[in-house]
Amino acid sequence: MAKKIETKELNYEKQFFKSILEYSVNHNISLDSVIDVFNQQTTKIIKKKLDQDAEIVYELDKKNKIAKLYNLYVSVVDNDPEIIRDIENNPEIRFYNITLNEAKLYYPEVKVDDIIKAPVSLSWISESKNSNIKLIAKVLFNSIVQGIKLLEKKIIYDKYSCMIGQKIMAEFVSQTDKGNWNVILLDPSGLHNVSAFLPRSLLNGQRDIKRGQKLEVVIESVEEDTKLSQIKVSLDSPLMVEAELKENIPEINEGLITIYKIQRKPGERTKVALKKTNSSNSDFDLHGAIIGINSNRINSIRSKLNNERIDIIEYSDDLITFIKNALSPAKVIDILKKEEKNNDYYVIVLKESITTAIGKKGVNASLASSLTGTHLDIVDTEKADELGLEYDKNALSLLSQFNYSSNKKVNSNNRKERKNNLTSFDFNMDTFDKDVAAFELQEQEDNNKYSDLNFDELFKQHEKELNELEKEQEETISEELAKEEIKKDIKNYKKAKKVIEDFKIDDDLTNFGLDKNIDLSDLNDEEW
Structure with missing residues (x-):
């Protein structure tokens, strides 16, 4: 019988050694940390179920590939036959009591009632006649597994929480x-x-x-x-966009540009609000830094995002300006605060710009709203007039005057090379005035086209047009920058006239290669 128990004890010791090593290797946990878990969990269960004074430790014998268990607080008892008989009938008692004769095998000078460190074995639990005691082994194993899982979670948390x-x-x-x-x-x-x-x-x-x-x-x-x-x-998610921006835009890591906020509709559109820091010069080109030479930076980012549309928005401390920027590429006439609510605003746009302002399935408007932390009620001028909103009529006049309708859009893939260049730049103010008159006539036709539609119908109509428009008007951000420059030049009609009247060819243009063929035919105001 004694031989059988010894064999069982040895099997337990070998199994524990193997388990401790495998946990360490397979879960990338240090050997000492795994042993600590075994110590803590075994002590906890033995204290709760068997001996409240116990403190169990595991010690590895790498030579013999076994793990020995010890209780640091075992009481030495007399070699009384009755005590010995009791221990033999209830082997679990050996976890906390050891006879004097056995104790002397480890400590020759030991005495009765001394507390010593003595070897223990889980086989004593499995050999118990008490069914409740036998269950301790199963509870103990489950507790060890749970302890390892908790340790692994802590290691994962410590490693990856700083990698968000x-x-x-x-x-x-x-x-x-x-x-x-x-x-x-x-x-x-x-x-x-x-x-x-x-x-x-x-x-x-x-x-x-x-x-x-x-x-x-x-x-x-x-x-x-x-x-x-x-x-x-x-x-x-927006974090993917942020990671790509930091990886591709050195000015962000250099502290010249700060990412203020990112809002994203995966697969459709992303709006990135950026701001220049105090470390950048006043003439620092934020958009140029993001886009890069020949759009190489922004195109690199887009390629990793399945060519998703990215709007670069310049942050402004002035909320109205920030909202206008956030609604890009839509052209906004005016923004008026609603009196009844703090963060609600009316956004007034041309009827022809409703599509761009709202965006497909409302994406442009919703992203702009989230980016600015506001609720935006986008209305056209007719609706604004019905509501009695007092908006900027001068801005309306300017936008209407230079609004290019979408049906004049020329697909860039079918673009024909312009024969004229700046060296043969030849037109007069009469021609320019006729062009403006033609634009105004086209605007009137467009207004008549939609005059009988209510807002919901207008939304549906523009939703359909937008699907077609997006297929034809997919363009790089560099083109958008060019449009922004043109937008600045044509905001004031009178200034535009004077620029053209006083226009002279400058040799500097030739030096920079700006006297080449320039084709502006695919510029569309709804993409501004």
């Missing part, structure tokens, strides 16, 4: 019925990968992801303790 907003490569493992993805974050070493969760809400529905595919994701959040995946990642 950073990109990391992930492998897509499985997709749930609701469209969420379980992914594995790939450790550069390839040894210690961690599972993560990508919710459907942070994934562009237009993406066609395959099981086993590897893509860069951004760490959104890390929970310290949860029954689900600790790490939530995204493929199409």
Whole structure:
């Protein structure tokens, strides 16, 4: 019988040694940390179920590949036959009592009632005649597993909580019925990968992801303790845009530009509000820094976002200006604060600009609203007049005067080369006035076209037009910058006349290559 118990004890010691090493290697946890968990959890259960004074420790014998268990507080008892008989019938008693004869094997000078460190074995629990005592082993094993899980969660939290907003490569493992993805974050070493969760809400529905595919994701959040995946990642959240901006725009890392806020509708549109810092010069070109030479920077970012449309918005401390900027590319006549609510504003636009201001499925307006922290009620001039809103009529006149209708849009892919250049720049003010008159006539036709539509019908009509418009008018941000410059030149009609009347060819233009063919035919006011 004694031989059988010794064999069982040895098996336990070998199993514990193997378990401790495997936990350490497989979960990337230090050996000492794993041993601490075994010590704490075993002590906790033994104290609760068997001996309230116990303190259990595991010691590894790497040579013999066994893990020995010890109780630091075992009481030495007399070699009384009755006590010995009691221990033999109830082996679990050996966890806290040891006979004098056995104690002398470890400490020759020991006496009765001394407290010593003595070896113990879980086999004593499994050999107990008490069914409740036998259950301690199962409870203990579960407690150790739980302790390891908690330790692993702490390690994951400590490592990844400081990586929120950073990109990391992930492998897509499985997709749930609701469209969420379980992914594995790939450790550069390839040894210690961690599972993560990508919710459907942070994934562009237009993406066609395959099981086993590897893509860069951004760490959104890390929970310290949860029954689900600790790490939530995204493929199409604002944090992905922020990470790409920081990676591609050195001026951000240099402290010349600050990312104020990002709002995103994955797969459709992103608005990025940026502001110049005090470290930048007054003439620092914020838009140029983001776009880069030949649009290389912004195109690099867009390529990693499935060519998603990105609006670069310059932040302003003046809320009205910020709202106007945020509604880009829409042209805004005026913005009026609603009296009844603090953050509600009327946005007045031309009827022809309703489509651009609202955007497909309301995306442009909703993103602008979120970006500025306001609620925007976008109305055309007719509605504004019905409501009795007093808006800037001068701005209305200027916008109406230079509003190019969408049907004059020329597809850039079918653009014909202009034969004339600045060296043969030849037109007079009569021609210019005729052009303006033609624009005004076209505006009147457009107004008549929509005069019988109410707001809802107008929205539906423009929704349909926008789908067609977006297919034809996909353009790079560099083109938008060019339009912004042109917009500044034509805001005041009288100033435009004077510029043309006084126009002279400057040799500096030739030096910078600006006397080449310039085609402005594809500029459309609804894209400004």
